[in-house]
Amino acid sequence: MEKKTILVIEDNDLNRKLMRALLRPEDFRILEAEDAQSGICMAREQRPDLILMDIQLPGMDGLTATSILKQDPLLKHIPVVAVTSYAMAGDSEKARSAGCDRYITKPIDIRSFKELIRNILGAGAALVAEV
Ligand code: MN
Secondary structure, three states: OOOOEEEEEOOOHHHHHHHHHHHHHHOOEEEEEOOHHHHHHHHHHHOOOEEEEEOOOOOOOHHHHHHHHHOOOOOOOOOEEEEEOOOOOOHHHHHHHHOOOEEEEOOOOHHHHHHHHHHHHOHHHHHHHHO
16 A cells, blocks of 8 residues: 655744654655745645645745645645634634644644544555555
8 A cells, every 4th residue: 555645834843843753654655845935835746635834834834835835726625723822812723724634732742643633534544554
């Protein structure tokens, strides 16, 4: 079975390292971008199955990047999970209106994070269950 591809758009090295550590045992293909522009380019080239989008990025922020992805007919079906380090009132509403499918806050709860990813990627869950 083909591996599911997850694109992580995150400027912080440690957070990308954490994402890799969490996702690698699940046998996903992981792509990484350090800013919104290169993340959007990578999404266009690679058509990932899921995008993990940091909200606070240098230059273009993650919400703007999400709305660009969601306006692209070839990319808008890709689920985007917004990841933010501060949970301020109205943030999840902003994420939703930008087109984010889900919204999670740092620090990441490892168990619910993995469950969320498996749920979104459906087939990935079956793959893990077989092991
Ligand atoms: Mn950031």
